[in-house]
Amino acid sequence: xxxxxxxxxxxxxxxxxxxxxxxxxxxxxxxxxxxxxxxxxxxxxxxxxxxxxxxxxxxxxxxxxxxxxxxxxxxxxxxxxxxxxxxxxxxxxxxxxxxxxxxxxxxxxxxxxxxxxxxxxxxxxxxxxxxxxxxxxxxxxxxxxxxxxxxxxxxxxxxxxxxxxxxxxxxx
Numbered sequence: 001x002x003x004x005x006x007x008x009x010x011x012x013x014x015x016x017x018x019x020x021x022x023x024x025x026x027x028x029x030x031x032x033x034x035x036x037x038x039x040x041x042x043x044x045x046x047x048x049x050x051x052x053x054x055x056x057x058x059x060x061x062x063x064x065x066x067x068x069x070x071x072x073x074x075x076x077x078x079x080x081x082x083x084x085x086x087x088x089x090x091x092x093x094x095x096x097x098x099x100x101x102x103x104x105x106x107x108x109x110x111x112x113x114x115x116x117x118x119x120x121x122x123x124x125x126x127x128x129x130x131x132x133x134x135x136x137x138x139x140x141x142x143x144x145x146x147x148x149x150x151x152x153x154x155x156x157x158x159x160x161x162x163x164x165x166x167x168x169x170x171x172x
Contacts, residue, residue, distance in 0.1 A: 026077030038087030057086030101163025
């Protein structure tokens with residue numbers, strides 16, 4: 001499945017990245033057919049084990065990124081995009097993609113804050129999110145959420161794209 005997934009994943013994450021950068025939205029017309037195609041190709045090429053692998057990739061992405069969505073730190077388009085990537089690459093490779101994605105997102109956010117002159121504000125907000133989590137639980141932060149119009153938003157599809165593409169080099 002690894003070699004079959006390469007081009008569809010690259011194509012979809014690049015399209016999603018362009019859309020996210022331009023409009024801050026990842027369209028459903030892209031992610032849902034991409035997810036379905038990943039499951040179907042997995043079934044056709046690997047049978048029952050392909051189906052289990054594909055659905056496991058979807059569920060892992062939905063669970064892990066869904067937590068960020070629930071606390072207001074990530075959009076549902078990002079969750080759906082990552083789930084559709086998981087349908088193509090499965091849970092094992094998705095773990096690598098998520099690690100690369102987190103690193104890429106962190107570097108992007110740091111560079112964006114440094115360039116925009118709000119690095120101190122970003123670091124303060126990050127520490128508030130992390131250290132306030134024990135007190136708040138999985139409830140959203142009162143102000144550091146995507147629903148707050150004054151919150152700075154970073155398009156995250158490029159980080160998902162970087163993570164997905166790098167995962168092909170990390171997994172044999």
